[in-house]
Amino acid sequence: MKTKLIPLFIAALFILMSCNDSEGEYRDFLVAKPVTMSLDEFNASVTVMPPKSLEQSGKIYAYQNFIFVNEKFKGIHVIDNTVPEQPQKIGFINIPGNVDISVKGDFLYADSVNDLLVLDISQMADITLVKRLENVLNDNVIWPADAEIFEYDQYDPSTEVLLGWEVVTETRLVEDYNDNVVFMAEAAADVATGQGGSLARFKIVDDFLYAVDSHYINIFNISDLDNPRDLEDVFAGFDIETIFHYEDKLFLGSMRGMYIYDISSPSSPVAVSEFQHGTACDPVVVQGNYAYVTLRGGNGCGATESGLFIVDLADISQPTLAVSYPMDQPYGLGVRDNAIYVCDGASGLKVYDQSDIMNLEQVQHFSDQTAFDVIPLEDKLLMVGEGVVHQYVYEGLQIRWISSTDLR
Numbered sequence: 001m002k003t004k005l006i007p008l009f010i011a012a013l014f015i016l017m018s019c020n021d022s023e024g025e026y027r028d029f030l031v032a033k034p035v036t037m038s039l040d041e042f043n044a045s046v047t048v049m050p051p052k053s054l055e056q057s058g059k060i061y062a063y064q065n066f067i068f069v070n071e072k073f074k075g076i077h078v079i080d081n082t083v084p085e086q087p088q089k090i091g092f093i094n095i096p097g098n099v100d101i102s103v104k105g106d107f108l109y110a111d112s113v114n115d116l117l118v119l120d121i122s123q124m125a126d127i128t129l130v131k132r133l134e135n136v137l138n139d140n141v142i143w144p145a146d147a148e149i150f151e152y153d154q155y156d157p158s159t160e161v162l163l164g165w166e167v168v169t170e171t172r173l174v175e176d177y178n179d180n181v182v183f184m185a186e187a188a189a190d191v192a193t194g195q196g197g198s199l200a201r202f203k204i205v206d207d208f209l210y211a212v213d214s215h216y217i218n219i220f221n222i223s224d225l226d227n228p229r230d231l232e233d234v235f236a237g238f239d240i241e242t243i244f245h246y247e248d249k250l251f252l253g254s255m256r257g258m259y260i261y262d263i264s265s266p267s268s269p270v271a272v273s274e275f276q277h278g279t280a281c282d283p284v285v286v287q288g289n290y291a292y293v294t295l296r297g298g299n300g301c302g303a304t305e306s307g308l309f310i311v312d313l314a315d316i317s318q319p320t321l322a323v324s325y326p327m328d329q330p331y332g333l334g335v336r337d338n339a340i341y342v343c344d345g346a347s348g349l350k351v352y353d354q355s356d357i358m359n360l361e362q363v364q365h366f367s368d369q370t371a372f373d374v375i376p377l378e379d380k381l382l383m384v385g386e387g388v389v390h391q392y393v394y395e396g397l398q399i400r401w402i403s404s405t406d407l408r
Contacts, residue, residue, distance in 0.1 A: 025174045032147035032165040034155040035073055037096050042161045045096045046117065048127045051077070051089040054407035060384040062375050063103040063194030066124070067382065067389060069407060073097055073164040076110065077407050078124065084380060084391050087405045093119070093127060097163040102202040102209060103194035107225045109202065109209055111137055113161055116211070118226055136220075136230045138213050191225075197373035197384075198283040198294075198332040203243045203250070208266045212236065212243045212252060217261065217269055234269050236261065246286035249316070253284040258293060260316065275311050275319040283373075287335040289314050290322065290357065294330035294342060306330055308342055310357050323358050332373030334381070339363075339397050341381065343371030349383055349390075353397050363397050366390075 037045065054077055058070030067079040067087065075095040080088040097113035106122040107130075118131035144167045155162055193204050203210045207223040217236050221229040239255035250269060252259040257276035261269040275291070284293045291311040306329055312322040329345035340352040340360070349371040351364035370385040381392040381399050387408035392399035 026171050027174055028169050029148045029172045030144075030146055030167050031149045031151060031170045031172070032144050032167050033151050035163045035166050036155055036160040037163055038160060042096055042113075045094060046112070046119075046129045047094045049092045049094055052092045054387045057372060057384055057387045057407070058099060059197060059199050060373055060375060060382060060389065061101050061103070061194055061196045061200070062377060062382055063108075064192060067405075068101055068103075068108075068194075069384060069389060070099060070101065072099060076101060079389065079405055080124070081391075085403050087389070087391070087403060089405065089407065090124060091127075097161070100196075100200060100202040100211070102196065102200075102204045104204050104222065105191040105193075105225050107222075109204075109220075109222070109228070111202070111211065113163060114138065116220065116228065116230075118228060120226070130226050131228070133220075133228060133230055137211060137218055138216055138233070195375055195377065197375045198244065198253075198285050198334060199242055199373045201241070201243055203245050205245050205250075205263065206266065208263075210243060210245075210250060210263075210269075212240045214238065214240055216240075217243075217250070217252075219267060219269070221267065231267050234261075236269075236271075237274070242283045244283075244285050249286075251284050251286055251291060253282040253293065255282060258282070258284050258291060258311065258319070260319070273317050273319055275321075283332050285333055285335050286313070291319065292333055292335055292340060294327065294333050296327075296330055296345075308333070308340075308360075325360055331371070334374040334376040336376035336381075336394075339376075341374045341376060341383075341399075343373055343383065345372075346370050349374070351397070351399060364399065366401075 054071050056072050058072045061068040065082045067081050069077040075098050076093040078091045080090045095110050095112050098110050101108055101110045108119040108121045110117045114135045114137045116133040116136050120128045120130050144165050147167050201212050209220040209222050211218040216233040218233050219231040237259050240252050242253035244251045248264050250261040250263055257274050259274045260272040262272050263269050282295055284291050291313055293309040295307055297306045306327045307324045308327055309324045310322045312320045327344050328347040331343045334341045338355050340354045342350045344350050348367040348369050353361040353363050372384050375382040383390045389405045391403045392401050
């Protein structure tokens, strides 16, 4: 277990609400309830199971002929995509507290709360856990930004592991709520690697795995694939949500802006610059001299407006906003050649021609498909929505749907 000073920055947020003086007034609140597991069960929890129904879709990852779909805090659904027109659900890897994965050379790296797991997936019918690095990932429990009340008293850290939070709507007495303080944490080159979407927090670059939490870049040397070495972490900022790699840079998306780090020396990322945009949920992808950022307002993200922001990186030391376009509720995005793919939540998948970034042209809109994140592969596009993985083939700037795999 690594020892260091971790900035907690616990902010006491007094939520002031306008209400009348009538005694016994109630209203609906968003209440975060802890998702827990006993310590004994957690330590023996990684198992491979037959395919099961997905309840809450997470991130998507592609490796060779397989697609992995995370189910938040629960594990990974595995799809055999050898025939993209007819994908086959083949199993579920039970990993409590899992949110992100990366793969290199048939070894899958996954988070399990604060632990890093290494699984051998060379035989999909016989996946095995080969290594668990305990307590190497910090601040790794995702705090729901939209929650108004956190029920800490339902969690006993001496006997339980906190996997995450489930947000539900409950009617509570306003007077009791106003009297309480709500605390939130501000809180080798020839070996095949996989590809994640823009919402990923794990990224493999050559012999290194970078895993971001809300404050740090956690760095692991994976030159020995089944025996990662935990290196010194780098403090990177606040409210970090995503990581993207382009050339010799890491681009970190946060609720406050975009942080750029140079990894010319892979074990020691160095801050280059940052682009601040206020407060909003923020994934980022990069191509050429531009970074493409979707900002999603509402839902506790801070901002009230949502949009696609294109940032000029011609001077990497001073990123500047080139242009922005309004969106409804965008999540992930991807770029390939002259096309931009924006997952605009319930408004669907939108495809733009970016030949002229100052005048983006929408060339397609899949309005009937809820869109969460995309992976533009070389020969096809993968998109995950509400428990469904859609696949498309490229036809110039446009894409053509070929299959959907419902995991629900």
